[in-house]
Amino acid sequence: MIAALVSITANLAADIAAILLNPRLRTGKTMAEIDITLAPAEQKRPRPLALWRQMPLSFRIGSVILAIHLFVAVTGPFWARYGYSQMGAGPPLSGMSLAHPFGIDQLSRDVFSRVVHGSHIVILLALSGTLLGLVLGSIIGLLSGYVGGWVDEAVQRVLEALISIPFLVLALIAIAAAGTDYSGNPVLIVLVVALVYAPRIARMARAAAIDIATRDYVTVARLRGESAWSVMLRELLPNATGVLLVEFALRAGYAPVLIGSLGFLGFGLRPPTPEWGLMISENRSLLIIAPSTVLGPGLALASLVVGLNLFTEGLARVLGRTVKLGNQ
Amino acid sequence: MVENRQVLVKVTDLTVSYRQGSGWHQVVDGVDFEIARGEVFGLVGESGCGKSTVALQLLGYRHAAMRTDRGSVDLEGVGILKLGRLALNALRGNTVSYVPQNPTTALSPGMRAGEQIGECLAAHHYGDAAACLARTTELFGLVGLPEAPDFARRFPHQLSGGQQQRVCIAMALACDPKLVVLDEPTTGLDVTTQEQIVELLVDLRERLAMSMLYVTHDLGLLSQLADRIGVMYAGRMVEVAPAADLFADPKHPYTQGLIGAIPRIDDVTQQPSRPLRGLLQRQSLPKGCPFAPRCDAAQPRCFDEVQDLKPCGAARMAACWRVDEIEPPLALTQGDPSRRPAAVDSLLNIDAVSIAYGHGKRRFQALRNVSLDVRKGETVALVGESGSGKSTLARAIAGLVEPVSGSIRLQGRGLAAKVKARTSEQRRLIQFVFQNPDASLNPRAAVRTALSRPFDFYFPDRASEAGGRVISTLADVRLDQAYARRYPDQLSGGERQRVAIARALIAEPALLLCDEILSALDVSVQASILALLQRLKTERGIAMLFISHDLAVVRMLADRVSVLFRGDVVESGSCAQVFSAPFHPYTHALLEAVPVPRKRRRRGTGRRAETSSSPAGCAYAGRCAWQIGAICETDAPPWRTADGGLAIRCHHSLDELHHRATWPGDFATPT
DSSP states (O other): OHHHHHHHHHHHHHHHHHHHTOGGGSOOOOOOSSTTSBOOOOOOOOOHHHHHHHSOHHHHHHHHHHHHHHHHHHHHHHHOSSOTTOOOSSSTTOOOOSSSTTOBOTTSOBHHHHHHHHHHHIIIIIIHHHHHHHHHHHHHHHHHHHHOHHHHHHHHHHHHHHHHSOHHHHHHHHHHHHOGGGTTOHHHHHHHHHHHHHHHHHHHHHHHHHHHTTSHHHHHHHHHTOOHHHHIIIIIHHHHHHHHHHHHHHHHHHHHHHHHHHHHTTSSSOTTOOOHHHHHHHTGGGTTTOTHHHHHHHHHHHHHHHHHHHHHHHHHHHHTOOOOGGGO | OOSSOOEEEEEEEEEEEEEETTEEEEEEEEEEEEEETTOEEEEEOOTTSSHHHHHHHTTTOOOTTEEEEEEEEEETTEEGGGOOHHHHHHHBTTTEEEEOSOHHHHSOTTSOHHHHHHHHHHHTTOOSHHHHHHHHHHHHHHTTOOOOHHHHTOOGGGSOHHHHHHHHHHHHHTTOOSEEEEESTTTTSOHHHHHHHHHHHHHHHHHHOOEEEEEESOHHHHHHHOSEEEEEETTEEEEEEEHHHHHHSOOSHHHHHHHHHSOOSSOSSBOOOOOOSSOOOGGGOOSSOTTGGGOTTOOHHHHHSOOOOEEOSTTOEESOTTTTTOOOOOOOBOOOTTOOOOOSOEEEEEEEEEEEESOGGGOEEEEEEEEEEEETTOEEEEEOOTTSSHHHHHHHHHTSSOOSEEEEEETTEEOOSSGGGSOHHHHHHEEEEOSOHHHHSOTTSOHHHHHHHHHHHHOGGGGGGHHHHHHHHHHHTTBOGGGGGOOGGGSOHHHHHHHHHHHHHTTOOSEEEEESTTTTSOHHHHHHHHHHHHHHHHHHOOEEEEEESOHHHHHHHOSEEEEEETTEEEEEEEHHHHTSSSOOHHHHHHHHHSOOTTOOOOOOOOOOOOOOOOSSSOTTTTTOTTOOSHHHHHSOOOEEEOGGGOEEEOSSOHHHHHHHOOTTOOOOOOO
16 A cells, blocks of 8 residues: 555656656767667757746646645745734734735634645645545556456446445545544545545546556566556556546545535534635635635635646646657 | 640649747658649658658648648649638549548548548539439449449448448549549558559559559559659658659669668569668758768768759659769678578477357357467468458467467477466567557656566566666667667657567567567668568577568568468468469469569459358358369368478369469569
8 A cells, every 4th residue: 555655656756757857858879889770869958947948838837836835835834924713813804905815704813824824734635635545546446447357347336336425425424434533633534535536536547547458568568477566557557647647636626625515514624724625614604795705715725726737737748758740 | 654744733842841849840841743644643751751741732731730831732723722721622522632541530430431422522512412322323333342222321330441442532533533642542451452452543543544642651552553753751852753764773872772671572582671771860850961861872962962853864853963873782682591491399389279259149260270380490470461360379379369279389388378377487488579569668668667677577586687688688679778768759660669579589588479560660660670580580599470461571581481361271381382383372362462563563353252151161262263163162172282391271283273373473674
């Protein structure tokens, strides 16, 4: 399990490193020792700045947005003007102003500071929950699609059963099963998000695996006698990253909402935790009187989701390694 | 050609660029040529030379990532490149029509064959429904398809590849165009179907007197069909000449290389393929002649001075300033060093293997009682058209398909049917090289990873050698070690196939299963891979089971040949025996179908009829030109054997078969 997590993360990290240190941009200078040996075409290596410009626009915009979010999440608690539960920041429900960009909530707390404080919670819980779901779902889906036969049938029926339960109900059942002691425990929330997403991601992964498993390079690996696990890690996973990344970005956008809904029902994080989904739920009734209290966390969430989507879409395109026209 | 030729199409200084990243990349550079009425003009070159781009310009094709920088295409005084969309719609299909490369994707899968042609007629206001239907029937007759109405009601998937291409051709002919543009129309078809399509085109040209532009990478094919040939290299026209002159006396060094690279089935004494050096690398073209980096006769001046087409001799032009000095390189004669007597040690025995797919009514017998031996270091070729079961046999040997009956033994020990049940050693000794190098390499694994994984897997205790072995194996397939860092999308088709071969070699196999490994490659790349295989064979003594439909290649490489037809072995023997009389009627038909430069086409080999479905008789009955009569349909033919291991399965006696053989026939003597 941990090995798989490490391997998948390492895979992604290696991909990103591969983009940055793109081998196609290195020069293969060595002329052949044997004159028949083909020397690769000379290719010039552009400067890092030029490399950045070659990246798809979506990748560039997405990574800038994500960098800002990450910066806020890490450093926010140190420079936010108010604490997340600090009351008396100003007159309750007063609108946007320079001092309070997202206004003041019912309890006279500064919404902007709460959003800043909540940033790391969202990124930690929502992203790690989705990431765990992605890892589990990918492993189950890819293996099931590659192995096929009755194993695949059995796994698919279980997944279908899980998917058929509405996700909020499934989450509540899981939390209830864990017992009241663990209610509001961040680890439990991560596990619940993973449980809700893993079956859905597994379906996508299985479809990708069935497609990839027909390629000749998978046949070569099978002829070599590689185990299903090894085929999955070496052949299927790297070629499914495009699909899986897009799936990850989409799911990660809904995760804060799911966590917020759980909190609103009293099963998730408890107030005054400044989780964005929870803030949106809390202040929903004030939407007409003080829209900025919902708008603040809403905008923050939206920009994170858009950033994630742009980033992963661009990443999938870079990783796609499509043959360029000039080399046709 | 005709005395006073009327020019139909005149292409002048055509220059086309494609968008690439933020810039534009020129793919066609100042191409000039003209096509006369009733003339077949062949356009030939390696993939990526811009020949398809030129062909599409004759139809005024444009899209957002493409622009025409200069030049004009004049069709009877109309500048096609300046026409608006509506005028182009009226022109396309009506005056100029197009036959695409792949008929499977060119026909709409949800539309009946007849309707597709009717649609084209209706778009050009041919007439009412009844007139369209009558014309459709007429066209089907014209291209040699059944005229029966129920045939026109078939969907594309109910037609064979050859029939699909005939429908495409019928569609192109529907409105009596003045010019038909054919873009590699036979590349995806097997050799007998290809022969029939070429025959159809020759016949149509004579009957309809229309002009054709025939785009292909197969020079041998053009020699059968074209009046004049234009050779393109890196977006430029390097030579234009009448077909006969081009083959007899190629002027441009590139044309010489291209003709030299064609494997010749008619002449084994000549060193068959002289590979063109290197590859077309469009990123690093010199300022002057684009061919200079690969040219044996290049001089410093070539790299700096642009070469334009200049007349050289009657009605021909070449873009090389040294045209008069360069002699075609002398053919290197060699006395078959590769064909040494094979060892007697048997490596692989296949005994009466039968394979069937599906169950019940849909059961399809892919192989029937096939027996085959491969000795150590020997190359055995399996020949046959698509659907003959040759790939199925290779897959059974590899352990991907389970035989219904029969046994396969490797080095005397039985091989389990499933690859999982075999020992690691057995799996290592048999390595598979696939047809399509694009699909056989993991696009996300660098060459180093792709090669070191099998080595680590098979030799876990020699892990420290892996890096060195990768480099030495790359050198074995003549790739520089800098390739280890590359990913498959950074490699050309030929380089990918070399890496795929290297991946098989690094496992130190005893038997290499090569499934059509050359058919996806350009002719010059084919020649260099072929040279590589020949070298591996002599140096390493690796046995090969070489599956191919290309008989010229088989003749150069194989020690022994087995001919398969619909799952039956119909002839087997040593390479020399199979390629000389007596022939099995099917082998004979295959050989006749091979296009050979300087050989004019013989007529009338007849159309491919459906074969009998009776399991008792000869599988080839019904298509056989030498059929005796009912006995072929009802009785299984006997094996007729001769000295030296030749075995032919036919009701005719060997003497009779010998008597009937007309191949190799009258090759024109090379000049």
